[in-house]
Amino acid sequence: MKNRFLLITCLLTASLLSVSTVSAKDLRMAYDADPVTLDIHEQLSGGVLQLSHMSFDPLIRWTKDLAFEPRLATSFQRLNATTVRFNLRKGVKFHSGNMMTAEDFKWTFNRLKESPDFKGIFTNFAALNVVDDHTIDLVTTGPYPLVLHTATYIFPLDSKFYTGTDANGNDKAAIVKNGASFASTHLSGTGPFKIVSREQGVKVVFERFADYWDKKSPGNVDRIVFTPIKDEQTRVAALLSGDVDFIAPVSPNDFDQIRASSNSELITMPGTRIITFQLNQERRPEFRDQRVRMAIVHAVNNDAIVQKIMKGFATTAAQMSPPGYLGHNPKLKPRYDLDLAKKLMKDAGYANGFSVTMMAPNNRYVNDDKIAQAVAAMLSKINIKVDLQTMPKAQYWPSFDDRAADIMMIGWHSDTEDSANFYEFLAMTPDKATGMGAYNSGNYSSSFVDEQTMKANMETDTAKRAEMLQAIETKLFQDAAFIPLHWQNLAWAAHKGVNLDPVINALNFPYLGDLVVK
């Protein structure tokens, strides 16, 4: 009898102890949109990359201060000008139970080369060679400085899981953008969270993967309920009312409300997306005159836009590359000077100004339409009359492709987190054949910028490369090639106790696997 009593007491204590040590932590999060697909190679977008970091792991990933941190690679070293070797982590399991090997990387790499969205990032890569089960070589077509940058995009897929045909007889590996596919509705990665259920546009439920390889991760979230809430005020209300624990993005208009609340806190950090206006030199002969472009840059008080319209939630820019990028030249400062702007207009023979058209989206960037209105008003001070049209992004991009206005807004985030990407898309001479300058609606053209960018893409010496990229940035500055406005900041808001600060980064992919919730 006594023994039995003792046994029961022991059992009870044990069960109590186990409950108190392993307590389930739920995270209810709300973003403006849920991932459009479960196939992480189908679309290159923030939402899909966020999913990649939740349910998959990359070879290496960015740290908060923009350095590289090994994940599925344990180490890497450059063998020669065109080859980088990665040693892979052993004992990593996919959600399906399959073991991860070098073959999965090869398979994933080949699929990335097929993906319409991702193949652009991998153009400079020739092959991924398997050395042994846990060693791979990434081989580039020529000397290429951005191998590690690109390796952050290699999240191995479970090749066995995605091989074969589905119930309809279609290839499980197919990347289908305009229809359903196996990969867009099924998922097996190595990441910290596997998907339990998903109702598109309504809710995704994640559960921590029991066999996750990273046992050292401090992350203690067992379950994530991901709800898209489109309306930003509703999103903030959901946080403040306690219906969700973590939201993003947060509009500057709601900052005060969150700061004033007792249960929530706001976390902001400088971002890397540059917002600019481009002056179309093909449509307007006036813009071919460097003095006119210079006058416009001097007439735009971008610091006032940051303070008044963005409420300080942006960093005033004078160049494309944000601090931390190789091409960032700290000597380039914003240059608002209305008197100089007027003088330049007079020198160019346009003292009486002229009329131009301007277009901007109204739901793409933070406060985009208000920024455009402010710039239009600022240009009127140097007698440039602006006929402004703002429109939803769905209509804006076709107009942008048509170069439908003299001045057009464009924001850009470098997919490689490197300066050259800005120049390739926004500053190089537009060329249909090579695809360079695809978003250079201003038709700005400089042989120096074209040549230097291409050279920089072959330079593997970081110091030399930084010098080259900064020279390009300076040239664009001197030419007043475009109107720089600001880099958008990033903001998240969460309940106190959700220790978000250590897991966020400028790329806007919080590493939720490492999130600690009290």
Next chain:
Amino acid sequence: MIQFLIKRVLQAALVMFIISMFCFSIQDSLGDPTREMAAMSMSDAERDNLRERMGLNDSLLVQYGRFVTRALKGDLGTSYFFKEPTLDVILKKLPATLELVIAASFLIITISIPLGVFCAIKPRHWFSRFTMAVSVIGISIPVFLTALGMIFLFSVTLRWMPSFGRGETVQVWGSWSTNFLSWDGFIHIVMPAIALSSIMLPLFIRLVRAEMLEVLSSEYVKFARAKGLSDGPVYLKHALKNTMLPVITVGGVQIGIMVAYTILTESVFQWPGMGFMFLEAVNRSDIPLITAYIMFVGLVFVVVNTLVDLLYGIINPMVDLVGRRQ
């Protein structure tokens, strides 16, 4: 009766045809769907490739021809975003919207009729004046403002009510899961239903009151009173029944407008219904879904109006459905 229904079916077909033509003719200004489906950095050639595969590069007439042939077979296209047949997507979202509209209609009917009747019978009573004053304010506040105000007061400040979504619903049949069978579902539908009804409620109170006042001054009510009937039967049996005729007509038309307002209510409350789905489809230039939704709503209008006309005949046998008389 059968003649009337045949006429209506033909009318519906015509409406659908015109709507589909309209949707196709504005397609160009709905934006480029490939933009929402692909990365900014995707090359022009790849983008064109995608457009080609989706058949977006064909002439509008070819695209329309393809659409009609498929539509006649009951296939209204596949949504770009949901990657499912558009009709399936709409039918999946329909119950959420329908429940919202039913809850709002319930509020409107149970509140507007008693209040309207009271205001007509006792026009000088303080409560009548108060109701009329409030209804003027109610009719002039936009529905999203009412919704946000309620969220701020009841969810954020007082924390009584959930701020978004449908909560835990109970599955009834197929894709229909209901808010009415669980407490969590019920408290989730309260605020959206009030917000949605807020725009229509004042209108109906005023309508019921005006119609009732008119009926009360008619000859037969005077006669009924002269005959010595007590107030109750006069108001409820004779007057109210005749008041309902125009109210039902207006109600039928208003249901259509209510569907339009679900777009606002649903997007504020993140209510996973058809209205919210439509707004998102417009943002994403999901053309097949936009077209299918508009056609579906067109059908709802025709069906509701047909039902209203039938109901009309029941309430007032003098109404001739086919218009054969004279």
